[in-house]
Amino acid sequence: MSKKITIEPVTRVEGHGKVTIHLDDNNQVAQSRLHIVEFRGFERFVQGRPYWEAPVLVQRLCGICPVSHHLAAAKALDVIVGAGTGDGLTPTGEKMRRLMHYGQIFQSHVLHFFHLASPDLLFGVDGDPAIRNVVGIAMKHKDLAVQAVMMRKFGQEIIKATAGKKVHGTGAIPGGINKHLSQEEKDSFLNGDDPMNIDKMIEWSLGALEFFKGYHAKNKDLIDEFAAFPSNHVSLVRKDGAMDLYHGVLRGIDHEGKKVLNDVDTQDYLDYIDEEVRSWSYMKFPYLKSIGKKDGWYRVGPLARMNTADFIPTPLAQKEFEQFKAYTKGKPNGMSMHMHWARLIEILHSAEMMKELLNDPDLMSGEKVVKGTKGREGVGLLEAPRGTLFHHYKIDDNDQISMANLIVSTTNNNIPMNAAVESAAKQFMNGQDKITEPMMNAVEVAIRAYDPCLSCATHALGKMPLEVKIVDKNEKVIDRKMKNG
Secondary structure, three states: OOEEEEEEOOOOOEOOEEEEEEEOOOOOEEEEEEEEOOOOOHHHHOOOOEHHHHHHHHHHHOOOOHHHHHHHHHHHHHHHOOOOOHHHOOHHHHHHHHHHHHHHHHHHHHHHHHHHHHHHHHHOOOOOOOOOOHHHHHHHOHHHHHHHHHHHHHHHHHHHHHHOOOOOOOOEEOOEEOOOOOHHHHHHHHHOOOOOOHHHHHHHHHHHHHHHHHHHHHOHHHHHHOOEOOOEEEEEEOOOOEEOOOOOEEEEEOOOOOEEEEEEOHHHHHHOEEEEOOOOOOOOEEEEOOOOOOOOOEEOOHHHHHHHOOEOOOHHHHHHHHHHHHHOOOOOOOEOOHHHHHHHHHHHHHHHHHHHHHOOHHHHOOOOEOOOOOOOEEEEEEEEOOEEEEEEEEEOOOOEEEEEEEEOHHHHOHHHHHHHHHHHHHHHHOOOOOOOHHHHHHHHHHHHOOOOEOOOOOOOOOOOEEEEEEEOOOOOEEEEEEEEO
16 A cells, blocks of 8 residues: 655744655655755746846845845846956955855854754754754754854854844945955954954854764764765856855866766856756756766765865864765765764854955955946856855846746755755665654754755744645555654
8 A cells, every 4th residue: 555755844944844745555665755845936936037136036036145136136246337347346346245155154054054954963863853843953052052152143243243133134236345354343353352263153153063073973873874876066266266155167076076067157057057947846957968867967065165175274174074085085075964074164264354354454444346347148157155145147238137047946846955954764664564763853853964944945943834644545544653843
């Protein structure tokens, strides 16, 4: 008797989605799918709007990563207003944007690891769901919870100082920025009262890495074997091969480390990447044209960035990067749960970059905007917390947006997340005829490793129920369980 398991909604992620798992007559997983059940029509909403509105308008896609959309749109419009690509701005413009971006990476990664992912690590995949959440972290691991709150606050204050507001700021404009950093702001970040200063952020970032590596040493089965599979990996890198989260060229490698995108110009991304539409999800399925739909899918995000980069250009993160690469003897890492390890390295790198930028006098003075010969089309890419983010715009004779194409990070990770769901489902559900709460959470743990923003929208954490049903082929419910998010 075939059965269908539905997990709806997936919890402790940003956005709304569900999972369906079909078991065959022998209770073996025959099919699994991650469904995105919301439609967000921003590619159509922005058409007809003046192009200079885009950086402010598109960030309404998301309350968690608005800075990423703000900057990606601004980078695309830099090309349209004749300011060139990411390294064509004034030193002040580029460095202020970079500071804003590293503040965003820092606070978003901290939010995900400590608030959304760490409950599964600290309490176990099969831990009591009543405490396997951020409230449980605060009750059982107070020091860790305080660090998480203060680290995220620091990142948000960086965003406020560079973008004007913590959420939905206006700091980046076509061709540059609209404000400098003040002396007071600079001093508060470099020499603020403990713990609100950059040196404490670096110290805590190192501590978070030591916590994870200690956990990993005791839980290799979960971290190494859970939802592990080979894949292609894509990210931006600097022209010399260094990790660069703000600007660079597109590099892709296959599961053996062979380059399948050889440092190509981001303006030409459509020559290399295409998207497929499938009937059961509102999210598209990108793939590399040179490989094809079947095998050309790829991962983006912290794990992909560790796999594609040759080095990290900050000393402390570089040491951690060397340990990360040594663990797989330099070969591409396909272990989904190592996404958390990579994410923590990027937290440290972001803190180091923020310190370097805060000591740069260009942030406090200098020309803010560059203008050149206006064009009709521009592409802006950057490495958002969840992976490579694409913004592409065309404008008409009236300076109105006539075309917009956005490929968000989670869309790039669509097929890998589905692969992770299938891997977890087979590991925990094959041969089972009863639903257990740990079984359901294991599937969600696989999804959470990717820190997905399933619709680039937030949801009310803890207020949406999770219901799982097993039904027979006649749709008769034979088992049902429900939990709160």
